[in-house]
Amino acid sequence: SAVISQKPSRDICQRGTSLTIQCQVDSQVTMMFWYRQQPGQSLTLIATANQGSEATYESGFVIDKFPISRPNLTFSTLTVSNMSPEDSSIYLCSVEDQDVEGYTFGSGTRLTVV
Amino acid sequence: DAKTTQPTSMDCAEGRAANLPCNHSTISGNEYVYWYRQIHSQGPQYIIHGLKNNETNEMASLIITEDRKSSTLILPHATLRDTAVYYCIVNAGNMLTFGGGTRLMVKP
Secondary structure, rough: OOOEEEEEEEEOOOOOOOOOEEEEOOOOEEEEEEEEEEEOOOOOEEEEEEEEOOOEEOOOOOOOOOOOOEOOOOOEEEEEEEHHHOEEEEEEEEEOOOOOOEEEOOOOEEEEOO | OOOEEOEEEEEEEEEOOOOEEEEOOOOOOOEEEEEEOOOOOOOOOOEEEEEOOOOOOOOOEEEEEOOOOOEEEOOOOHHHHHHHEEEEEOOOOOOOOOOOOOOEEEEO
């Protein structure tokens, strides 16, 4: 199956700052997905990132707060902007994986905003 | 995507079979049933999926009822490492929508 490297694995950030999370895949994929998992909650899709076009955001998520880049078929970044303590979550990237006929997830970035 | 209903939590004795139910009464004809699990502090892991036939792989078996309105994930011999949150998702080929899942606790 696809191997996803997500960086950083964790970070503690000051409120008002921004953090960029990187997601690298070992194979070319058409769509990459970004999820948020708030403490004790399930995963919520933030946006879908296609190479060569703007990301598609789900209800409740906006580009100004969560800008996404997708420069090529193996890489994407998610930025959490102007952070507040409510942004403390695990952020995960995911790709559609033909090898498993499903989706593979990165190990996540655990963000704490203080 | 159709919604799913799962019990919030279940316990299972180590070495016994764990049977995790899922209701998806509004599933469409082209939607697959997927199962993922999330072990603490890790990303979700794919387990198995099926359309209407029962499926088995090295991790688990998936039993789908004939009307496709419910399914059961079976871990034949649960170990302590199977303690995790198990998500049942119905999907027609686009992004996954996660529900609350079932927290399975395997006890010695």
